Amino acid sequence: MEVRARAPGKIILSGEHAVVHGATAVAASINLHTTVSLLFSSDNDNMLQLNLKDMALEFSWPIGRIKDTLPDFDAPSPSTPKCCSIESLRAIASLVNELNIPEAKIALASGVSAFLWLYTAIQGYKPATVTVTSELPLGSGLGSSAAFCVSLSGALLALTASAGLDYSNQGWATYEETGLDLVNKWALEGEKIIHGKPSGIDNTVSTYGNMIKFRSGELSRVKSNLPLRMLITNTRVGRNTKALVAGVSERKLRHPDAMASVFDAVDSISKELSAIIQTPANDDISVTEREEKLEELMEMNQGLLQCMGVSHASIETVLRTTLKYKLSSKLTGAGGGGCVLTLLPTLLSGIVVDKVIAELESCGFQCFIAGIGGNGVEVCFSGAPSS
């Protein structure tokens, strides 16, 4: 039987980086997914194979080699998420180094390490073929690492007893709440390998979907009463979340008081932003007034992200360009390049939207409008159950 799991990417409406230091953040899923297919079979020479379809890369390891390197998983325990120790990470690095990943794609090494950990810790030494495809740009602020870890955990846990899923179900199905909690916890362990010090917001919104307010590991669901439309501009400037998160922590060490005030200000912005989004539609405040408040909060959040040192010349170009059309923008995700959000107010004419997109694309950026707030991780079964 083939198991497929898909998990969405995300946008952070406010609070990235500050959320790592305990501030509130608001995030929503987007309708771009990473999909993982898991196929256990007896005719693959006792190998574990990982196919990264979009990158045309295939990696494989003899099961015996994995067992020698990570010897503790004869009886894996899927219902107990386990942190990858420094020793295990070192052992995994030796397996990844042997792959000779092309230098231009070396950033994938952390994703492959997360794969080896999640696979072995959840499934042990079963031979299988795992195939990954993604609609998300990698390393661009749209949560590709979280969508990878969530879809992988979703596929690996789908056949375990704790998942409680109905294999005869046709089409995409959602996990029960306890299954989602487990997927989310495992995905966080994967994110730790890729990010170093994740807050958990990206895997949480990818797992549960919709829109969430998140603080210190706790989520509360946000029910949007605004028809939010965001233009996403990918500056195509590559960057790495781990390095950016570490940079902010170093700045915090150098200026603890100033940075604490910055994080506090972000906390207030996120709380106000989520309150505005949730204000009932029949309230006295018009949609336009609420959009204007959101725009101002986005600009304020962007200013504070500049204070944290995570903006970039390409991001500033997007901000300047959209401001010419009186539109407000902020970076989303870890910054340092990657993607920028621009609020498209309800009454904005299509002509202006086309003009701003044309101008941004003439700078070499890529623009798109993604659907916001869809489902989180989903699973789909096909073929006969294996014995």
Ligand SMILES: Nc1ncnc2c1ncn2[C@@H]1O[C@H](COP(=O)(O)OP(=O)(O)OP(=O)(O)O)[C@@H](O)[C@H]1O
């Ligand atoms: N489909 C995938 N296949 C393999 N590895 C992946 C995949 N998607 C993400 N990764 C891993 O995640 C890394 C990118 O994660 P990173 O956190 O830096 O960016 P992001 O998640 O796209 O942005 P952000 O964290 O700001 O939202 C890649 O370099 C790779 O190691």
Ligand SMILES: C[C@@](O)(CCO)CC(=O)[O-]
């Ligand atoms: C930069 C960051 O705040 C968001 C990345 O999408 C990191 C995190 O919260 O783990």
Ligand SMILES: [Mg+2]
């Ligand atoms: Mg990430």
